Amino acid sequence: MIILKNGKSAVKKQSRFEDIAEELRYLDRLRDSAVAQAFDVLEAQDPALAHLLLTSLGDRCRASRWMCMHQRVFKGKSAYEMLADGDIDGVWERVTGEYVPETADAAMEERSM
Numbered sequence: 001m002i003i004l005k006n007g008k009s010a011v012k013k014q015s016r017f018e019d020i021a022e023e024l025r026y027l028d029r030l031r032d033s034a035v036a037q038a039f040d041v042l043e044a045q046d047p048a049l050a051h052l053l054l055t056s057l058g059d060r061c062r063a064s065r066w067m068c069m070h071q072r073v074f075k076g077k078s079a080y081e082m083l084a085d086g087d088i089d090g091v092w093e094r095v096t097g098e099y100v101p102e103t104a105d106a107a108m109e110e111r112s113m
Contacts, residue, residue, distance in 0.1 A: 035064045035065060035067075035068055036064060038064065038067065038068070038080060039060065039063065039064035039067065042067065042080075042083075046083075046088070049088075049091065049092065049095065050063070052095055052096070053066065053067070053095060056095065066079070067079045067080055068080060071094070073094060074090065074094070079091045079094070
């Protein structure tokens with residue numbers, strides 16, 4: 001911080017950007033930690049689903065990040081949010097490729113009539 005002649009302070013723009021960059025790095029570290037911890041919980045509570053994700057997506061990092069991504073087929077929710085809502089079957093169906101969104105279900109029913 002720089003103190004001006006009139007007694008007021010001014011923040012250098014570069015310093016402020018450095019502060020912002022550091023805060024963003026800190027938040028990234030927090031998020032990475034939370035993502036890893038969430039996958040630990042998934043492995044403990046549903047080891048079969050965690051194993052399927054690991055084998056289908058290739059590694060723990062990709063599997064844990066996929067679980068956090070907001071999915072259109074989940075109406076903008078993440079897989080963890082779906083599990084929290086009790087929709088375990090919906091997550092399983094999505095991971096195994098059998099998930100049919102509700103709009104597609106309705107369209108299929110209309111065609112069969």
